[in-house]
Amino acid sequence: MKTGLVFSLSLISTLTATARATVSWDQVRAKFGDSASQGRPYSKPCYDSWNSSECVSIRDNYLLAAPRTTNAGARIQTQWETCHTTGEQCLLDFTNPNNRGAVDSSRCALGSVPKYFIDVRNHKQVQEAFHFSRNTGIPIVIDNTGHDYKGRSSGPGTLALWTHNLQDISLDDAFVAEGCPASYQAVTMGAGVQFSKLYAFAEANNVTVVGGSDASVGASGGWLMGGGHGALSNTLGLGVDRVLQFKIVTPDGKYRTANACQNKDLFFALRGGGGGTFGVVLETTIKASPQVTLQAVFLTFSGTIEHTKELWSVMIDNGLKWAEEGWGGYSTFGAFIYITPLLTPCEADESMKPIAQLGERLKAQGATNVSLVQAQFDSWLQWYSVFSKANKAMSGVSLPLASRLINKGSFKTEESREALLEALVAAYHVTPRMILLATAPASFAGDGQTSVTEAWRDSIYHITAVSSWQWNATKVDKLAGYKRVSQSIDNLRKITPDAAYSNECDVYEPNHEETLWGSNYRKLLAVKRKYDPDHLLDCWHCVGWDKNSPRFRCYFSEEELQA
Template structure:
């Protein structure tokens, strides 16, 4: 919605230090070249009551929204939504504008409930250059309007969703290039590298890399931004066991810090900020406009293991035990992938086909004995694997989903007793099982201690284990709290299994009780010092980010309180 409609902008509950006038917003719009917009909820065209006003539903637009409600590519192309729709709502007050994810044409969703703004930022800037970000920081500093930073809308924590904020939408920073001899600013060594704008999704990055006969190590979802929260939070890949996390491979960032400066951060220039950005998380140290990442200077052949079978309660537990028994060996061999209770998908860049078949023989035997299907085969490149296996298996979109996770260290897999305890814990919570991601940098050999700010627990972990639970469009606030409490309890059970480990901050329990240590280990005090250096006024804040102001701050107003 263009700025001319600002007079119709929806009311928001945040109290600003200085309430901006229409003239203030118009001045900001002029400063950013007319790219300040108002945002109304994604599904508002289906409703007859929008933020307390009676309106006529726009049926043609509503039909389009219903058709694409679960389409990640469609959602990522627009500002006013998230892949997990609870972050469009204000959960603490149950203000939302949601359709029924299981049947988007179910009219009960828009006849029984009104459409309310929820946590969608009512104003946003379509960021096209770093000066837009500087203007946003100046505006926030002058008015007290909070800021939120959104890329593609993949966010399990709601950190890019702040009620009443001015949104900074980086999705259209789409520049991408390859340099076979990239030299970081201030450095003297060269590297094969790709420079990727903040808005470039992984699918586009993979297409570009393949066209240049190089391999970039990245995420599994096609629409996740390659230079956004994925990277800033650590960035795991099923190639990470051999090639490291995203933060192990990044060479340079360009960003605007909250003090208004456009900066380069690398090992030579602003090295403290560079370290903080390598795992300290998005939404707090600044707004990244691009990153430059080391690539492998060739297409890498991969061995692929893909198996599935129709699991029962008993066979799923037996298969889980088999996974636990073999996972340490697989980690040492370089396998990375996703393990389920009814199968797996894994890749290996180190073994040849015969070795891969031998490594997976016990899985082959198990799956065949249960009338399942499977293959161990060679593909010529990561991109070939991505097209064949990943694009056809994307996660559910347009749902309300919460998760919890834990990094499970190698020590758990070295003991039969510990493995049994792990299997029992997971089996007892089987309805909440999401996935076992073998994406840890277990045999990555180019890591220097303390070179990144992620929790050191990543380095010895074999599994990144995840639970999940869902709720529906008409679930009450109490019902949502019950889901989060269940996941809190599951987090505690996993912590009992691995008390000295940690969690991946991008895919963790929203209410992780020991979040500073779980996400960053002993790195948090240093991260906080960097935060205070580059954001002395605390302009950027988000839920359980470095420097978080706490649950009573207005930025956190839409997170329901747990008992």
């Protein structure tokens, strides 16, 4: 059995290598008609005509996520528009997009942007794409908004299935998953719906959904299938805890419904096993909860690492208590933003006394611009609108990152708390941009049928370390950037169990199968083999991946990373 699988993967790799040279635009256009397009880097119009209106618009909006998500060739993190190993790319200078010298001094190449795109509007197109891939060997990737820290929706020489234009959305007060007995209030949405649209829809219909911090992310793409965390996950669960049903085309060409009552193994895999692996999801139905009233606290200040260390110390000392009280949110250097739907205003004030007292200490210690706001919001969107204005996600730049899930054991003794604090400070000195996310389902047990790592349920924080490099970085620069975030998170690896979030982990995460999925990996691998027997879908560090596939030629090798 193992020998057969190795032979199959080897055959697919051979076909893929052949496909890069033999699948022509004429073939793709003849098969898919007007829904097909050739891959084009986001910045190519500027290489073609610097003063064109299209180039001017790109330069003016280069660092904004919204226009990138509507452009099939764009990526939010631009390292995935490049080929790390060859230097091929087509970028502008993100520090000054109007720097014409960046264009004049280089040439435009596809890099890791897919060679062809299909604008997916229905399941038959996806079935045809899988058939085409099987016959020609051209590898397929799945792309929605261009968000992917690990490059799984990109790939040189690939055919991308672009699901961004699947924009239907509806509310059902008594949704019944096909073949199931129970009914739920639920939102059904196409694969292209982003959180900006979902949050506005939920607000208009007086319901609450769980989602992420970036409004431009797709609500039912890789965010969801990787687990999906947000500020309400502590009390309402991860994104995968909320899913009632998927409509999906699997690589064997079948259009399927996956829920708790049919195709249950596939439903399990899609609830945490990762995107780009088990098929193309076209529609998702998620639970809708009643509108929530939120108590919120915002602390911001300007200061040194010593001031932020004090903030981290307070967060660690109160981590278990705040989790039990429903608090969730985010903290970066000089900022603390938390919400809870469980407490009254008086209870929230009492709970957050340590933060109020910290604010006074910071003023006395010389921190400037200290601001503390405690407020009530009558809905998720009311709070989110304030939060998002002050916390714009970075786009148009290269952002390698690594992460760790911090389990409850790290908060239980004085010794473990001190070890966590010192590890954070040590990580900061390697990568000063550290983000602490209180987005674990610490108070939400789930149904036991998701495939995310079990460590999510025993964690308080998800912590990320972020690095970056310049638009014209060399291969050596990029290697150093990846090594830097890995070295930073090593400080946390040493004191925590082997667990990280699959969507936001180290691109070169060691022992990734166990780290990302724990004991669920073996079952996930069986599901992968069942629904994708020809291994048509493959992505970096995904379930059942073939690390020798030519589609990964733009990633660094183990030898390069260890040099």
